[in-house]
Amino acid sequence: MVLSSDLPILWDQLTYDGLMKLQSSDHGTKSSAYPLVAHIQGQGYPILCLHGHPGSAQCMSVFTNHFSGLSRHRFQTIAPDLRGYGKSQTRTAFEMEDHLNDLEALVDRLQLDRFLILGWSLGGILAIELALKMPDRVSGLVLLATAARPRGNHPPVSWQDNLYTGLASILNLAKPAWQWNIDTFGKRSLYRYLVQQHTANVYQHLAREGVSAYLQTTRQAHRALWNAQVQRVRYDRLPDLARIQCPALMLAGECDRHITPQSSQETASYLSHCEMRCYKNTAHLFPWEISEEMLTDIDRWLENIWSEQSS
Numbered sequence: 001m002v003l004s005s006d007l008p009i010l011w012d013q014l015t016y017d018g019l020m021k022l023q024s025s026d027h028g029t030k031s032s033a034y035p036l037v038a039h040i041q042g043q044g045y046p047i048l049c050l051h052g053h054p055g056s057a058q059c060m061s062v063f064t065n066h067f068s069g070l071s072r073h074r075f076q077t078i079a080p081d082l083r084g085y086g087k088s089q090t091r092t093a094f095e096m097e098d099h100l101n102d103l104e105a106l107v108d109r110l111q112l113d114r115f116l117i118l119g120w121s122l123g124g125i126l127a128i129e130l131a132l133k134m135p136d137r138v139s140g141l142v143l144l145a146t147a148a149r150p151r152g153n154h155p156p157v158s159w160q161d162n163l164y165t166g167l168a169s170i171l172n173l174a175k176p177a178w179q180w181n182i183d184t185f186g187k188r189s190l191y192r193y194l195v196q197q198h199t200a201n202v203y204q205h206l207a208r209e210g211v212s213a214y215l216q217t218t219r220q221a222h223r224a225l226w227n228a229q230v231q232r233v234r235y236d237r238l239p240d241l242a243r244i245q246c247p248a249l250m251l252a253g254e255c256d257r258h259i260t261p262q263s264s265q266e267t268a269s270y271l272s273h274c275e276m277r278c279y280k281n282t283a284h285l286f287p288w289e290i291s292e293e294m295l296t297d298i299d300r301w302l303e304n305i306w307s308e309q310s311s
Contacts, residue, residue, distance in 0.1 A: 032101075033101045033102050033104070033105035033106075034083040034088065034090060034094075034098070034102045035105075036080040036081060036082065036083065036088050036102050036103070036105075036106050037057075037080065037081045037086065037087040037088045038057070038078050038079065038080040038081075038106060038110075039057040039058075039064065039077075039078075039079045039080075039081075040076065040077070040078050040079075041064050041065070041068035041076070041077050041079075042067070042068025042069065042074075042075055042076045042077055043074065043076050044074030044075045044076050045074060045075055045076065045114075045115075045116070046075070046076045046077075046078055046110075046112050046114075046115040046116070047063075047067055047075050047076070047077050047078065047115065047116045047117070047118055048078050048079075048080075048103070048107065048112075048115050048116070048117045048118070048127075048130075049063050049064055049077055049078065049079040049117075049118045049119075049123075050079075050080070050082070050103075050117065050118070050119040050120070050122075050123030050124070050126050050127055051079070051081075051082065051085070051086075051120060051121075051122075051123050051213070052120050052121030052122040052123050052124075052145075053085075053121070053122045053217065053221065053225055054085070054213050054214045054216075054217035054221070054222075055082075055085060055086075055120075055121075055122075055123070055213050055217070056081050056085050056086030056087075056209070056212070056213040056216055056217075057079035057080060057081045057086055057087075058086065058208075058209045058212065058213060059120075059209045059210065059213050060077075060079045060118075060120070061209065062205070062287050062288065062291050062295075063077065063079075063118055063287070063295075064077040064079050066295050078106075078110065078112075078115075080102075080103070080106055082099055082102070082123075082126075082221075083098060083099060083102050083221070084217065084218040084220045084221030084224065085213070085216065085217050085218070085221055086213065086216050087216075089216075089218060090218065090220055091218075091220065092220065093220055093223065093224070094220060094224055095224055095227070095228075096224055096225065096228050098224075099126055100126065100129055100130065100133060103126065103130060104130070104133070104134070107134075107137070112137070113137060114137055114138075114139045115137065115138065115139065116138075116139055116140045116141070116142065117130060117131065117138055117140075117141055117142070118141075118142040118144070118298075119141070119142070119143055119144065119146060120144045120145060120146070120287065121144070121145050121146055121258070121259065121284065122146075122225075123146070124143040124144060124145065124146025124147075125146055125147075125148075125150070125235075127141055127143060127146075128141070128143070128146075128148055128237060128241075128244070128267075129237075131244045131246060132237070132240055132243055132244060135243065135244070135245070135246070138246055139246055140246050140247050140248065140249075140305055141244070141246060141247075141248040141249070142248075142249045142251070142298055142301070143248060143249065143250045143251070143264070143267070144251045144252075144286075144287060145251070145252060145253060145256055145258070145259055145264070145284050145286065146259055146264065146267075147259050147260075147263035147264050147266065147267045148236070148237035148238050148240075148241055148266075148267040148270065149234075149235070149236045149237065149238050149263060149266065149267065150235070150259045150263050151259070151260050151262070151263040152257060152258050152259060152260060153257055153260055154193060154257040154258060155193075155257075157190065160188075161189065161190050162190075164185045164186075164188045164189035164190075165189035165190045165191065167185045167189075168181060168182075168185035168186040168188075168189045168191060169189075169206070169211055171185065172186070172203050172206055172207050172211075173207050173211050176203060176204050176206075176207035176208070177200035177201075177203040177204050177207070178203075179200075181203075182198050182203055183198075186198055186203065191206070193257045193258070193283065193284075194258075194283055194284050194285045195282070195283050195284075195285050195286075195288070195289055196253075196255050196281045196282055196283050196289065197281060197282065197289045197290070199289070201288065201289075201291070202285065202288045202289055205285075205288040206288075238266070238267070238270050241267065241270040241271050241272075242270070242272060244271055244272065245272055245273065246273070247273045247274070247301075247305045247308075248268070248271045248273060248274040248275070249274070249275050249276075249277075249297075249298065249301045250264055250265075250267060250268040250271075250274055250275070250276045250277070251264075251276075251277050251278075251279070251286070251294060251297065251298075252264035252265070252276075252277070252278045252279070252286075253278070253279055253282035253283045253284060253285075253286035253289075254278050254279060254280045254281065254282060254283075255281065255282060255283045256282075256283050256284045256286075257283065257284070258283075258284045259284065261278045264276070264278075265278070275301060277297055279293070279294070
């Protein structure tokens with residue numbers, strides 16, 4: 001999720017010192033884990049669902065409601081609010097690598113020996129890091145709008161962009177999916193870089209989940225990402241991806257300006273067992289643009305890896 005002008009440049013410059021620290025966190029000193037609030041649905045094989053920035057567990061409902069309700073798969077979805085997001089509020093400063101300690105403590109607390117990870121945007125980067133950190137426990141990856149060496153091509157943000165985004169968001173919160181607002185402000189706001197299909201469904205998600213997730217993202221979470229950026233150290237996990245032997249599915253939006261589909265494709269090519277799908281006429285929020293098509297593709301992939309592992 002991205003709703004403000006401070007975020008597009010993160011993927012353009014991608015100077016994640018904090019994320020670079022993730023690359024050596026296996027051998028570093030652990031900080032105290034934060035007790036994450038996790039939303040758990042269904043019963044069965046666990047899927048850890050990781051949101052982006054800004055974001056919350058609620059933003060992952062398009063996945064959690066679907067997979068926890070699939071009796072034929074018998075999945076349990078675990079969607080945590082990362083430290084500093086949603087209901088996992090904190091006033092204490094933290095670094096990006098602390099997310100890994102928190103997530104490792106969460107899966108230990110839930111006694112998850114083996115699990116799948118589904119990660120969207122920043123959540124996908126954390127999914128890759130967890131697969132490298134816990135290879136014997138991560139059985140598969142579903143990666144969305146993300147990359148191991150993320151690159152963006154978001155244009156500069158103007159005051160008009162911020163104005164239209166604010167107006168579109170306020171009006172959409174008051175009257176979700178109002179077509180006049182979508183046509184007048186939504187299509188002229190920063191939403192035009194987040195979605196290509198300005199449908200009622202997209203704006204319903206923005207009203208129900210997007211705005212609240214942005215408002216519940218703490219100053220500490222923004223600062224952790226910003227501090228990582230200003231260190232001007234590029235994050236690049238491509239050389240390490242050969243260590244990931246579990247099956248993976250990479251999904252991307254053709255018009256994503258925040259993390260380009262080219263960087264997602266590059267990551268997929270470095271993973272040993274990865275399928276790739278790029279959706280036309282979609283952008284960074286494609287899970288809200290083409291929910292049914294995307295979920296059908298993930299269902300198919302899950303069925304395939306299930307049959308391969310059981311044969």
